[in-house]
Amino acid sequence: MNVGEAAKRAQLPVKTLHYYEEIGLIRPERRANGYRDYDDTALSKLQFVQRARSLGFSVAEVRTLLSLYEDRHRASADVKALAEGHLDEIDRKIEELRGLRATLSHLVDACHGDDRPDCPILDDLAGQG
Amino acid sequence: MNVGEAAKRAQLPVKTLHYYEEIGLIRPERRANGYRDYDDTALSKLQFVQRARSLGFSVAEVRTLLSLYEDRHRASADVKALAEGHLDEIDRKIEELRGLRATLSHLVDACHGDDRPDCPILDDLAGQG
DNA sequence: CCTTGACCCTCCCGTAACCGGAGGGTCCAT
DNA sequence: ATGGACCCTCCGGTTACGGGAGGGTCAAGG
Numbered sequence: 001m002n003v004g005e006a007a008k009r010a011q012l013p014v015k016t017l018h019y020y021e022e023i024g025l026i027r028p029e030r031r032a033n034g035y036r037d038y039d040d041t042a043l044s045k046l047q048f049v050q051r052a053r054s055l056g057f058s059v060a061e062v063r064t065l066l067s068l069y070e071d072r073h074r075a076s077a078d079v080k081a082l083a084e085g086h087l088d089e090i091d092r093k094i095e096e097l098r099g100l101r102a103t104l105s106h107l108v109d110a111c112h113g114d115d116r117p118d119c120p121i122l123d124d125l126a127g128q129g
Numbered sequence: 130m131n132v133g134e135a136a137k138r139a140q141l142p143v144k145t146l147h148y149y150e151e152i153g154l155i156r157p158e159r160r161a162n163g164y165r166d167y168d169d170t171a172l173s174k175l176q177f178v179q180r181a182r183s184l185g186f187s188v189a190e191v192r193t194l195l196s197l198y199e200d201r202h203r204a205s206a207d208v209k210a211l212a213e214g215h216l217d218e219i220d221r222k223i224e225e226l227r228g229l230r231a232t233l234s235h236l237v238d239a240c241h242g243d244d245r246p247d248c249p250i251l252d253d254l255a256g257q258g
Numbered sequence: 259c260c261t262t263g264a265c266c267c268t269c270c271c272g273t274a275a276c277c278g279g280a281g282g283g284t285c286c287a288t
Numbered sequence: 289a290t291g292g293a294c295c296c297t298c299c300g301g302t303t304a305c306g307g308g309a310g311g312g313t314c315a316a317g318g
Binding site: 044047048051052055056065068069072073074075076077079080081083084086087090091093094097098100101103104105107108111112113114115116117118119121122124125126127 | 173176177180181184185194197198201202203204205206208209210212213215216219220222223226227229230232233234236237240241242243244245246247248250251253254255256
């Protein structure tokens, strides 16, 4: 199938399929006219990649996941380790955001937010706090 | 003071000060020998920027915050609105990460993680789930 | 006076994961 | 034959810098 159809079925932009081909992640066949031709295998991989990306795995991680997927003899422990690493990363990010949120939320609450000029948010940023 | 000293006091890499100058965020004076020269005002701004960035404001947002900071007549409501917008953004990201975390955590728990090859994580990514 | 090391300078390329657009070819239906 | 919907490649831009080359400057020590 053409790139447009493959993109639709994988729920990805055409540009993204171009990109995945360029970086050697998923290389479709080519027709005589130069058009990309995605077969069922390629489409499955695209969907695999789309799902992994939507779970927040980086393209580099997805590349590893794909190769693990295609290796019938890998241990599930390898996959689990990668997923756990990603989980830790997510936890780290959540914690960081929560910290930011707490600080910022304090400042926002302290700011009366009317037409007067004094503002604890700016005061804090300026180093008063 | 020289860029190295300013960087140290603002807890920012020298490269970052170069960058901030390049994008017109904070422009230091220049000495006769071409060296950047940060005065107290410039240093204060750097520290302001560093704090705002560490709270997760984008450079574009920081630019606005700086101009609000330097405008003695702005309403605190303007600042509060920007900060609240950022807070919403943070909440959105936290929610998204929590969703990812939940899904991924399920998958990781379901994967026995030994040397056998069957793996619910890959099965799910492949569309079995 | 000279050297040495720690600074400083200006380019310029690379990062992640694409998006947008220009300029031009292809295919299918009317 | 023509129009519109596809498709192609190439190039530049995005965020917020980091790394490094190639080369000037400055202050201290010999």
